[in-house]
Structures are given as structure tokens and as C-alpha cells.
Amino acid sequence: MRIHRLTYVSTAAANLQSTDVDDIVQGSQRRNGEAAITGILLFNGTNFLQTLEGEDAQLKPLLGRIQADVRHSGLILLGDGPCDGRAFWGWSLGYAGLNASRTRRAGTAGNGFDPSKLPQALPPELLSLYTSFDSLG
Numbered sequence: 001m002r003i004h005r006l007t008y009v010s011t012a013a014a015n016l017q018s019t020d021v022d023d024i025v026q027g028s029q030r031r032n033g034e035a036a037i038t039g040i041l042l043f044n045g046t047n048f049l050q051t052l053e054g055e056d057a058q059l060k061p062l063l064g065r066i067q068a069d070v071r072h073s074g075l076i077l078l079g080d081g082p083c084d085g086r087a088f089w090g091w092s093l094g095y096a097g098l099n100a101s102r103t104r105r106a107g108t109a110g111n112g113f114d115p116s117k118l119p120q121a122l123p124p125e126l127l128s129l130y131t132s133f134d135s136l137g
């Protein structure tokens with residue numbers, strides 16, 4: 001089955017608490033694991049940047065749910081299409097951002113954004129996107 005990958009940026013709701021971000025990450029890791037979705041979520045305190053990979057049949061409805069989520073708004077898709085394989089193999093949802101040390105799990109990006117912890121198979125354009133995003137925070 002062909003794997004699709006999408007990447008978007010969005011703006012966190014003004015009243016978003018760090019516990020809300022914890023909830024998003026923990027719930028997403030569980031659901032993504034069940035749906036064979038892999039990816040990463042970056043948060044700089046204002047904006048989210050997320051990459052998700054999986055089968056289209058799983059990814060499309062997930063994007064619909066995420067788009068309808070009031071915890072953020074102004075979602076802009078930066079990329080959406082088939083890819084040669086997963087870059088985030090084994091990552092139900094890596095998290096890099098504020099409060100990351102509390103949500104860190106084996107196989108995630110760890111304590112804040114650290115490019116050296118990203119998967120080796122990451123396409124260079126994604127690496128430069130994440131690095132640019134991080135510098136805006």
C-alpha cells in the first residue's frame with residue numbers, strides 16, 4: 001500500500017495550556033499507533049508544525065479531524081502526497097517543543113528540537129523546514 005505524507009503549519013488557540021499540548025501528544029501517540037500513522041509534531045509556543053505519514057485511507061480522515069480541532073486554527077498544508085517510504089518509521093508521534101521533557105518517550109525527538117535526533121531517512125527539505133520553524137520560536 002502506498003504511503004502518503006503531509007505537512008502543515010497552524011496557529012495554536014490563544015488560551016492553549018501546556019497540559020493541552022500534553023493531551024494532544026499523548027492521545028495522538030496512542031491513536032496513531034493503532035492506525036499505523038507515524039510522524040512528528042513541533043510546537044514553538046505559537047505555531048504547530050506537523051508531519052504525518054500513513055495510508056491515505058487513514059490519513060485523510062485524520063486530517064479532517066485535526067482541521068476541525070478548536071485547539072488550533074489557520075491550518076496551511078505545506079505538502080501532501082505519496083512518498084517512497086516512511087521517514088518516521090517507529091515514531092507514532094515524535095514531539096519537539098515547549099514542555100517536551102514531560103512528554104518525551106523512547107523514539108521521539110526528545111527534549112526540545114534537536115536535529116541530530118531526527119530520523120536519518122528524513123528528506124533534506126523537511127530537515128530545513130523544521131530547522132527554520134524552530135528558529136522562529
Ligand SMILES: Cc1cc2nc3c(=O)[nH]c(=O)nc-3n(C[C@H](O)[C@H](O)[C@H](O)COP(=O)(O)O)c2cc1C
Pocket residue numbers: 024027028029031032041048050052062065066067068069071072093
Ligand atoms: C496540532 C494538533 C495535532 C494533532 N495531531 C493528531 C494526531 O497526530 N493524531 C490524532 O489522532 N489526533 C491528533 N490531534 C487530535 C485530533 O484533532 C482529534 O482531537 C483526535 O484525533 C480525536 O478525534 P475524535 O475526538 O473526533 O475522535 C491533533 C490535534 C492538534 C490540535
